[in-house]
Amino acid sequence: MTPAACAAIPPVSDAATHMLQQWLELSEVERRTFVALSRELTRSSDLVETSTLDLSERFQNLAVIAQGQVGRVDMIIGLAKSIEVDGEAMPLDDAMHRVEQVLSKVIDAILSVSKHAMRMVYALEEVARDVEGSEQCVVQIEAINAKTRYLALNAAIEASHAGGAGGAFGVIAREMKELSAETAQASRQVGIRISAVRASVREGHGVLREIATLDLSEHITAKEQIDSLIVGIMAQNNAFKAALADTAQSSGDLTHTIGQLITGMQFQDRTKQHISQVIDVLAVLQENALALQHATREALPGLARDGLVNGDWVERIVEKQTLGSVKRRMLTQLLADAEAGPETAPDAVEIELF
Amino acid sequence: MRFSQEDTPEGAVMTLDGSFTFNDFRQLASSPARQLASSPARQLASSLDAMRARPACPHILDLSGLEFLDSAARGMLLIAEEEVTVSGSSLTLRRPTGAIAPLLELAAMDKVFRIEP
Numbered sequence: 001m002t003p004a005a006c007a008a009i010p011p012v013s014d015a016a017t018h019m020l021q022q023w024l025e026l027s028e029v030e031r032r033t034f035v036a037l038s039r040e041l042t043r044s045s046d047l048v049e050t051s052t053l054d055l056s057e058r059f060q061n062l063a064v065i066a067q068g069q070v071g072r073v074d075m076i077i078g079l080a081k082s083i084e085v086d087g088e089a090m091p092l093d094d095a096m097h098r099v100e101q102v103l104s105k106v107i108d109a110i111l112s113v114s115k116h117a118m119r120m121v122y123a124l125e126e127v128a129r130d131v132e133g134s135e136q137c138v139v140q141i142e143a144i145n146a147k148t149r150y151l152a153l154n155a156a157i158e159a160s161h162a163g164g165a166g167g168a169f170g171v172i173a174r175e176m177k178e179l180s181a182e183t184a185q186a187s188r189q190v191g192i193r194i195s196a197v198r199a200s201v202r203e204g205h206g207v208l209r210e211i212a213t214l215d216l217s218e219h220i221t222a223k224e225q226i227d228s229l230i231v232g233i234m235a236q237n238n239a240f241k242a243a244l245a246d247t248a249q250s251s252g253d254l255t256h257t258i259g260q261l262i263t264g265m266q267f268q269d270r271t272k273q274h275i276s277q278v279i280d281v282l283a284v285l286q287e288n289a290l291a292l293q294h295a296t297r298e299a300l301p302g303l304a305r306d307g308l309v310n311g312d313w314v315e316r317i318v319e320k321q322t323l324g325s326v327k328r329r330m331l332t333q334l335l336a337d338a339e340a341g342p343e344t345a346p347d348a349v350e351i352e353l354f
Numbered sequence: 355m356r357f358s359q360e361d362t363p364e365g366a367v368m369t370l371d372g373s374f375t376f377n378d379f380r381q382l383a384s385s386p387a388r389q390l391a392s393s394p395a396r397q398l399a400s401s402l403d404a405m406r407a408r409p410a411c412p413h414i415l416d417l418s419g420l421e422f423l424d425s426a427a428r429g430m431l432l433i434a435e436e437e438v439t440v441s442g443s444s445l446t447l448r449r450p451t452g453a454i455a456p457l458l459e460l461a462a463m464d465k466v467f468r469i470e471p
Contacts, residue, residue, distance in 0.1 A: 111432065114432075115428075117426070
């Protein structure tokens with residue numbers, strides 16, 4: 001109904017005037033309530049927006065951290081796959097294979113030592129046999145020399161029996177005796193040297209025996225232990241890589257979920273639009289109420305002055321509010337038709353107003 | 355070490371029992387040194403000669419009764435293999451048991467010999 005339409009209203013009774021006065025007061029309470037509700041909705045919308053933006057920012061930070069975690073896990077997986085050798089990355093499998101190769105070469109070297117030591121043993125056996133043959137030769141030489149001395153002695157005796165005719169024969173006998181003495185001397189020297197060779201051969205034989213019989217079984221079985229260690233390390237490394245891969249997958253899933261959360265938080269925009277439209281409706285209602293009040297007062301100037309509100313209605317509206325701050329703002333708006341100032345002590349206004 | 359030999363149409367089969375150590379080196383010696391060997395040693399050395407005399411034959415060393423072999427014995431086996439191979443024959447280690455089998459495997463002797471389980 002427009003103010004022009006109200007101008008044609010005929011005089012009304014006192015009862016009707018009283019009721020109109022009540023309706024005007026109710027309209028004023030409702031108008032102020034519309035204002036208060038609009039402000040509360042605006043405040044709530046702002047609160048939701050601020051909180052949502054804050055949450056969104058935190059989730060984005062979380063997404064960045066999760067993405068970084070994915071990168072670090074990928075880096076760890078890369079590190080787990082290889083080790084640095086002489087400044088270059090080497091796959092762990094290759095490194096383990098290289099260790100096995102080295103161990104195999106060590107084993108080959110051990111076997112080669114045993115084989116060559118035994119070859120030397122056999123060679124020394126040949127030398128020992130030759131030395132023994134040489135000793136037999138010396139014995140034969142000494143026997144021949146003994147016969148030579150005997151012949152020289154006989155020759156000397158016969159030369160003596162022959163007198164002057166045996167002079168030359170005596171010279172030969174002396175020469176033979178001296179030759180025998182020199183031969184005996186040479187034979188003794190050879191015997192001494194052969195004994196030295198025999199001792200050296202025996203010593204060398206003993207050394208080779210020690211080398212050839214050196215118990216390397218422990219070293220060979222050490223390869224088995226190292227092989228087991230390598231298998232264990234590789235198994236652990238594979239398990240480590242699998243766990244890291246799972247971790248990377250989880251981190252990726254987390255990043256994806258956070259992205260979905262951030263997207264999902266765009267509900268705030270729609271909520272704000274909805275609230276804005278409700279506020280617009282409330283503003284229209286407020287304007288309509290105010291216009292109707294003005295039209296009524298113009299049509300009936302005898303009605304009471306503006307700004308009167310029924311305390312019972314206000315109390316019934318405010319008593320539904322459980323939040324102290326909301327109650328304070330509602331009371332300020334409904335009773336004083338003004339926006340409440342910044343909050344000081346909680347519920348101070350409420351206590352004062354009631 | 356105890357030793358026995360059997361000649362088969364395919365090749366010689368030598369059986370080694372007990373402990374094969376450095377002290378048995380003369381049993382696998384080459385011809386001149388072999389003359390110093392004892393009677394069983396001469397038998398074994400004769401078997402090696404017999405193997406060399408039968409070229410391109412698959413000869414067998416039966417180790418099923420062997421309980422121990424030291425490093426020198428492993429060296430002697432390698433020397434025997436070399437000498438037999440020169441004549442175009444092969445030397446197979448048959449049925450190593452107990453601690454002998456893993457020791458031969460760890461020593462990578464399966465790369466040199468054919469080893470029959």
